[in-house]
Amino acid sequence: MQIIIRSFLLSAVLLGLCGFGYPLLLRAVALLVPDKADGSPVRLNGRIVGFKHIGQNFMADRYFNGRPSVVNYNAGAAGASNAGASNPDYLKVVQARIDTFLVRNPTVQKADIPAELMTASGSGLDPDLSPESALVQVTRVARVRHLPESQLRQLITGLTKMPALGIFGMPTVNVLELNMALDQLK
Secondary structure, eight states: OHHHHHHHHHHHHHIIIIIIIHHHHHHHHHHHSHHHHTOOEEEETTEEEEETTBOOOOOSTTSOOOOOOTTTTOGGGOOOOOOOTTOHHHHHHHHHHHHHHHHHOTTSOGGGSOGGGTSOOSSSOOOEEOHHHHHTTHHHHHHHHTOOHHHHHHHHHHHOBOOBTTTBSOOBEEHHHHHHHHHHOO
8 A cells, every 4th residue: 555655646746846847947947048938039010020940931932932841830830751862752742842943943953952942851940041042042032123143142141140159050041031131122
């Protein structure tokens, strides 16, 4: 009988610690870093237009496109397709993305398309691109917006964030910030 009582008490203590204590501790820590805990809402004229840490579906030719998303950028359903490079269905999806990209960007050669523009990230929510993935889209965006390509290249360079301490990661450009800055250009 004592074993059952001790087991029940141990279960209750662990439930309290792991089920309530730990989540509350994590929430408290998140409140100390508010710009990261809620996806970092981005506001324009007092209205939330997106989130800095969650990608969006920018498919109009006038905008820089981000990485594809298997979950349609749904933060509640983050995930990947888990399909490998030998999966014929996955290869069809990637080829369809390549074909669409080449139609929309006729000056780009297939070999010049960065892989990240054709493959979804592990979370399906990646908000960033490499500068190369943004630069490969410059001609299309400049043509549609009637802007000089040099101006768009400068914009990308100005918004490129370098990795922490210059060694952890790769340079990135946040697609939402890039497109918002693009809308501010005259």
